[in-house]
Amino acid sequence: MATYKVLLLPGDGIGPEIMAEAKKILDWMNETGIARFEMEEGLVGGAAYDAHGVAISEEDMDKALKADAVLFGAVGGPQWDDVPYEVRPEAGLLRLRKDLELFANLRPAICYPALADASSLKREVVEGLDILIVRELTGGVYFGEPKEIVTLESGEKRAVDTQLYHEHEVERIARVAFDLARARNNRVHSADKKNVMKTGVLWDDVVRRVHETDYADVELHHILADNCAMQLVRWPKQFDVIVTDNLFGDILSDVAAMLTGSLGMLPSASLGPADAEGRRRAMYEPVHGSAPDIAGQGKANPIAMIASLGMMLRYSFGMGDWADKVDQAIANTLARGVATADIAWDGARVVSTAEMGDMILAELKALAG
Structure with a gap:
């Protein structure tokens, strides 16, 4: 079984909270032998600025260049509004994109059936999107x-x-x-x-x-x-x-x-040019920001982060069947009538970040058989 090197860059705000939920799935896959992920963690954004005075250190940039894939959380927050422009938290994200040559950004927008009424548009306009x-x-x-x-x-x-x-x-x-x-x-x-x-x-x-x-x-x-x-x-x-x-x-x-009902639902993949063996440098991240107003409160929606992990399985590791299972686990969880606060609909049971992550993992385990 191949070993895949994954660099985790949680970042700022809700980044560490949602990254923890994605890591639960990677840890479970390691424990069960589904795959073998060698994970390292680094700093990016405001967290890197506080530690190193830059938005990403040379050491962590080197780790990103050597990784098979980078899983990225979110960067930014009001406490860094006055730092110099060239070392602002977003500069770390831009450098990763540039140095890894991540020219192709894939952003799916899928409306899960349970969330059709959470959209600001009518159900018939978005259902099945x-x-x-x-x-x-x-x-x-x-x-x-x-x-x-x-x-x-x-x-x-x-x-x-x-x-x-x-x-x-x-x-x-x-x-x-x-x-x-x-x-x-x-x-x-x-x-x-x-x-x-x-x-x-x-x-x-x-x-x-x-x-x-x-x-x-x-x-x-x-x-x-x-x-x-x-x-x-x-x-x-x-x-x-x-x-x-x-x-x-x-x-x-x-x-x-x-x-789709919430910015918290949208994952993304950023891919570089293919090498001689068809492999691409890649980074996967939720599209939403760091949401500093709810950071540390257990209110963050981890679905976009977990769906980004699914995209990593599909595009970097050729595990399309498991990517499908991750997507289905998300859909099954929502169909049970649970939601984080940002996507809650009438009658939904509002759960925390960690509870949502645990429920998606439980559904994934059930799909694994």
């Missing part, structure tokens, strides 16, 4: 240079962020989206702003070329990003796979998250 947003993660306005605030001769300040994309960056994320669509419902929407942005023109041109050359069997639609946001809240089930750039992917995936 299953969308995958494929976000380009290492280019665009978050990484483009120049990025600066300067004082002009007049004394007025000017801020600049640069939206920058190369052809190869668009091509490789398009290929990921088309490949994933072939394993789903074979439909891709490409979202950009080609009507006002030159990067959008390039994005549209490259996606069209890749489609015509190698993926003509996949149904392709082009949509402006703002219209995509509107359509997500009008009739989201028209979508299967949405591929888009870094900025729009950040926004659209948060919109999609709320369709």
Whole structure:
């Protein structure tokens, strides 16, 4: 049996609480011989700043580079609002994405039957929803240079962020989206702003070329990003796979998250380029933030963290059958009428972070037979 090296980076706020629930599942898999995970733990975000004065230390960055996968919690909190920009908690996340070359961010939005009424939209609009947003993660306005605030001769300040994309960056994320669509419902929407942005023109041109050359069997639609946001809240089930750039992917995936009932329900996978043996560096994380207002109170929803673990099993370790079981364990738990406070519906029994984790693990054990 292969041994998989997993780096756990709980981070700040509710990060350590939800990570503890994911670790319960990994520990159980180790104990039962289902898999062999060699786990290390490191610091990132505000926790790393407090300990080392940086958002992630060189030692922990080296561990991430050597790991088969990184499981990440959340970073940030008001106590670090005044730290220098370059060492703010979010800088640790950005460095991980950049140094691991995690260019493809996969964000599924699935509405479990028990949560259809927890969404702000009508049940018939969201019930059965299953969308995958494929976000380009290492280019665009978050990484483009120049990025600066300067004082002009007049004394007025000017801020600049640069939206920058190369052809190869668009091509490789398009290929990921088309490949994933072939394993789903074979439909891709490409979202950009080609009507006002030159990067959008390039994005549209490259996606069209890749489609015509190698993926003509996949149904392709082009949509402006703002219209995509509107359509997500009008009739989201028209979508299967949405591929888009870094900025729009950040926004659209948060919109999609709320369709499911709570931002606490949305996991993600960030994948790097495949090596000669087909393996990819990867990091898995819930999309929600560190929620410092409820940290340490046992109120956090661990489902997105546990679902991110499921994505790790699927995409990094080839354990798709166990990933399916994790997803089913989550659905079965919700179907029993239990919920954390953020997703509670009328009649639901509200449970703590640890109780939800224990119940999902119990369902997973039952599915294991």
